[in-house]
Amino acid sequence: MADYGAPVFSFLAVGxxxxxxxxxxxxxxxxxxxxxxxxxxxxxxxxxQWETEFLKIVQAYQKSPAAKFTFAYMAERSLEDEINRTTAEDIxxxxxxYAVIFVYISVALGEYTSWKRILVDSKFLVGLGGIMVVGCSVLASMGFYSWIGVPSSLVIxxxxxxxxxxxxxxxIFIFVLEYQRDMxxxxxxxxxxxxxxLGNVAPSMLLCSLSESICFFLGALSTMPAVKTFALYAALAVLMDFLLQMTAFVALLSLDTRRQDNNRCELLCCVTVSTQHPNKPNEGFLLPLMRKYYAPVLLHRYTRIIVMVVFIFMFCGSVFLMFNVTVGLDQELAMPQGSYMLDYFQYLYKYFEVGVPVYFVTKKGFNFTSVDGMNGVCSSAGCDQFSLTQKIQYATNHPELPTVDDFNRFLPNFLGNRPDLKCPKGGLGAYDKAVVMDQTTRFMAYHTPLSNSQEYTAALLKARELAHNIxxxxxQIPGTSPDFEVFPYTVTNVFYEQYLTIVPEGLFNISLCLMPTFVxxxxxxxxxxxxxxLNLFTIIMITVDTVGVMTLWSIDYNAVALINLVTAVGISVEFVSHMTRSFxxxxxxxRVERAMEATANMGSADSMKLLNVRAWLKGCSEESGILVLAFAKAxxxxxxxFRLNLIITLLGMAHGLVFLPVLLSYFGPGVNKAVLLQLQQEKAKANRELELRHNMRQIYDNLGYESNELKLDSDSNSIKAPTDTCVPAQMMENQQEEGEERIDRF
Structure with a gap:
């Protein structure tokens, strides 16, 4: 029995x-x-505030030893409260x-030559500076968009x-490691x-950063608010990160290099060590490994065939799995472990015999006062057999039709009558809140029990189809406006409406993000x-394979997953663009030799010497930070x-370090004639300089040592020629410079 005295349906009261x-x-x-x-x-x-006090009361009662039964509870604000609590706990x-990534970057960037120089050769300040550059980029992006009124979110x-x-x-890896290997x-x-x-590596850094930034700016064309906001924040953050690295980080590296050249310890700059840094650059252990073993084995004739078959098979399998990925996000996944909401959802699916209420709302434009209008709404004998209420199976007895004046006069009494044995159709409680002085109204029904995102989405779709039919x-009823409309409303529609269009929306956004990577x-x-x-094809393979693994690992496709897939496109650029440019x-x-050179990092392009070493270190740095997220409560x-970013990182490394070199060895472009011509000109210039220096050295030997006509002034450290020797002035200057060089070396 309801509080207004009328009976209620059993499926609404018990389960x-x-x-x-x-x-x-x-x-x-x-x-x-x-x-x-x-x-x-x-x-x-x-x-x-009422809901807050309600939650306090039931939580206190649940913890009380006097409680003799088990119950689950929730308020409408519970979802938001629990998500906010989870965010605070997982900070x-x-x-x-971030600390793990910082430590890894700092250790990986160090060029350790001896135990005595560990504090000199370490790069903790450089690693900290790199992390601070990232933090400042994110803060700058958030500050700008907050200033212009673009809201942020938890995902951002x-x-x-x-x-x-x-x-x-x-x-950071590509710049610092390239500097360390340079003489x-x-x-x-x-x-x-x-x-x-910096001139060698900046084009590669610009290629990746510009591609990703444009990629995210185009992703902001999405109609989904979460994806649009994320794309805007990410695009500006990536752009700011590149600008700060080209300015602030370069200055930081210069200061740190000065400290290292002076043999000063990193944390105690006033302390110096006597052990000098070796003149020969330290290659580390990854670079020789890649050059001697990895590249020759990977690009062997039979290995290349196996790699192509495996990756093509994996891509085709992922395309098949992509059509079977589950769309949606169950509410309980947003809850932390141990939340009271998890018990509520469990009991909801177990005991509820009915789903959430659904309201079919009629907009203005329908004449409820006419006979045809009322027949189009009612569901009793004499009504239209395709009326609104009959279509939603909300059948009631059709009372005798009053006149318009009588209807308006008795309507307030009807809405105030309590349902009883004499008048079971009294409007108090059932209709008094639904009738207001407005041209719109609503009709309530109930969904069948719904237990997951797919059922909620399907129910919303069917409700809209029914509303369109109505x-x-x-x-068609005379007197109805052509703009008249009936639409369904359920409190959960706001959340599940996104899944009606998320698949085409995702394809549109990912396609937009792929365009700038190619251009x-x-x-x-x-x-x-x-x-x-080839760059574009590899990135598409990484994205498709990611969706395929999502299906196998039970990761649903939703707005959060779409944001990660857009991110995957950006991260994939980092794994493939440097290799493509090196080739x-x-x-x-x-092509095989060029692919081997690009893979082994010993190419003529100085900026690509550390390509795969950087890729390995980059992948490991991401994984080290991602693995920590496995311990989050949410x-x-x-x-x-954790799962999705781990998939993206592993697939990116596999395609960038295994598949792409093999793909380039088969279908890569021909030799760049402009680069070849430039290399030949530089080589010819170097040969001419070497030959000229060799000739001048012979002239110096003939004039200075054999005939004893050139004498060295020990006081001024200069070379003097006698006045009777005919030596051109320019030749004398060159001889003097050569002599100074030889004296310095001596």
């Missing part, structure tokens, strides 16, 4: 019974309905993850830092060497169409951040 035998019910269902208001309405805060996990705070850190770590030329200053190295039928690669590689297509700049004769983070 856990079979058929209609509700006397054997195992659960009692109690619902408190509150009036909802807009967020700017003062009464909204009152309703929120330390994210901090630990969790995903964007990882994305920018992936890009930032990649650029300073004779007479070259430290700043000049850093500038020369709309078309009621528009930018072609432009920065000198309109190299083939390299751009395009190689001047070897055959299932949402464990599934969509």
């Amino acid at each position: 856990g019974y079979e058929n209609d035998d509700f006397t054997n019910a195992e659960a009692l269902i109690v619902t408190f309905s509150l009036n909802n208001y807009a967020r700017d309405n003062p009464k909204y805060k009152v309703a929120m 330390p996990i994210f901090m630990i993850s 705070l969790q995903v964007v830092p990882f994305l920018v850190l992936a890009v930032g770590a990649d650029n 300073r030329k004779h007479g070259e200053k430290r700043e000049e060497q850093i500038g020369r190295v 709309t078309m039928g009621m528009r 930018v690669c072609c432009l920065l590689l000198g309109l190299d169409l083939r390299s751009g297509l 395009a700049l190689s001047t070897k004769t055959t 299932q949402l983070i464990q599934i969509f951040f």
